[in-house]
């Protein structure tokens with residue numbers, strides 16, 4: 001049943017049922033009042049508005065991870081840079097990490113503000129064909145904390161999709177916080193109508209991280225979000241002096257490679273640990289143009305190519321299901 | 323990470339019994355991981371459900387007599403953080419330890435966390451810089467994979483106490499993977515002494531008041 005929210009209590013009758021909010025299972029559910037009032041029967045009109053608004057966006061890609069700090073934002077930023085190298089393509093990067101927006105810093109846009117235009121908020125441009133949106137652009141200082149509970153975060157995500165002047169895009173990349181909660185449910189809910197190509201899942205090689213990635217994969221399956229593939233980040237470190245490789249985050253259970261085999265998912269590639277990646281991010285520069293011949297940059301290149309191939313070889317779920 | 327594999331949480335008259343990591347029952351644990359049927363099961367919950375569970379962890383677990391209750395949190399400044407504070411307020415919170423890695427992308431997040439502590443009236447016990455420097459086991463060259471010094475700089479900038487830095491140590495990662503006690507297995511390591519020194523400082527801070 002499509003109207004049972006994934007976070008519903010067991011035996012939820014479904015939000016559009018006549019019993020919504022009235023069964024014993026609804027006791028204590030935070031949505032009980034909304035459900036029994038009948039308001040939940042109507043889907044949020046924003047979903048359709050967003051569908052219309054984003055009809056001119058060809059491909060939508062989510063970047064997800066289970067654990068925090070594994071390199072989602074770094075990957076999202078470099079995916080955006082790499083796609084925007086083709087000047088005939090329009091690329092946008094949306095940061096829905098409402099409480100920890102790191103995209104402005106990584107894209108070299110700290111201190112920028114969004115402008116209001118006739119057709120909505122205009123994003124901040126890094127290059128002519130690379131637009132960025134983040135809550136960071138709405139804050140007055142890097143020390144500003146966004147102390148919001150779920151519903152307010154969800155409202156912000158809705159606004160980012162509906163009220164930003166995205167115009168025509170070839171790629172919209174969405175960077176997310178870690179986990180499987182409000183931000184993830186909301187982005188899937190609001191973007192779902194417009195059609196999402198799929199998710200790229202980032203992990204580090206050790207089991208502590210893979211365990212959380214399996215949960216993330218379970219989430220994708222629950223909400224029917226296709227998985228483009230998995231990227232193993234921070235995969236080995238080559239000592240600059242003796243050239244030996246150290247497994248700083250050891251793949252004790254076979255790393256992303258074995259997990260992908262077991263779950264029958266594509267492994268898009270492995271990106272090694274490279275101190276120059278962190279430095280580029282801190283300086284807001286693209287590692288791909290700073291150190292283009294490094295093995296990490298080569299790894300990024302091949303991963304990006306696979307994502308492009310995936311996008312051209314299939315139609316998005318929105319196109320299909322209509 | 324603490325070598326307790328999928329135990330069951332039992333119910334007793336005074337509430338949920340925590341899971342003990344050691345035979346002497348000096349280290350009690352509670353985590354939603356213990357309540358899941360399958361370790362890979364995703365917990366897809368919005369804020370209000372998370373808030374409710376955190377309330378239960380504080381009020382419905384039979385913690386017994388404790389000297390210290392440590393709360394590990396996800397990143398951010400949202401539902402979980404507000405819920406923990408609301409539920410612990412009546413029991414008085416001694417303060418928060420902030421952990422960062424050295425690079426600016428990470429200290430940026432911690433700056434927001436500091437603001438969160440100030441706004442919610444939580445005392446900052448100090449700042450720890452983790453994953454600070456990696457010593458190559460082959461040639462002893464130290465590489466600052468995630469840069470260096472950001473934690474200490476941030477501590478100065480915000481007038482918080484700097485508690486120390488912990489190196490990036492594959493032996494520690496391996497211990498956590500295998501659930502072996504790192505502190506027992508490698509008592510000689512620099513990582514151990516760093517963690518130990520931080521713990522000692524923290525404990526003395528707690529005794530000060």
Ligand SMILES: Nc1ncnc2c1ncn2[C@@H]1O[C@H](COP(=O)(O)OP(=O)(O)OP(=O)(O)O)[C@@H](O)[C@H]1O
Pocket residue numbers: 065067068069070071072073074075097100102176177178233234235271272273274275276277278279281282296397425427428467468
């Ligand atoms: N392959 C790599 N080598 C070295 N440093 C890296 C690598 N990938 C990411 N980093 C650095 O690691 C840090 C964490 O990365 P990032 O912020 O992208 O993670 P995240 O998954 O977005 O974190 P969060 O969960 O907090 O949003 C950053 O400082 C980044 O520059």
Ligand SMILES: [Mg+2]
Pocket residue numbers: 072073074097102175176177
């Ligand atoms: Mg991030």
Ligand SMILES: [Zn+2]
Pocket residue numbers: 012013015020021026029031032035
């Ligand atoms: Zn309901």
Ligand SMILES: [Zn+2]
Pocket residue numbers: 239240241242243244458459460461462463
């Ligand atoms: Zn070396």
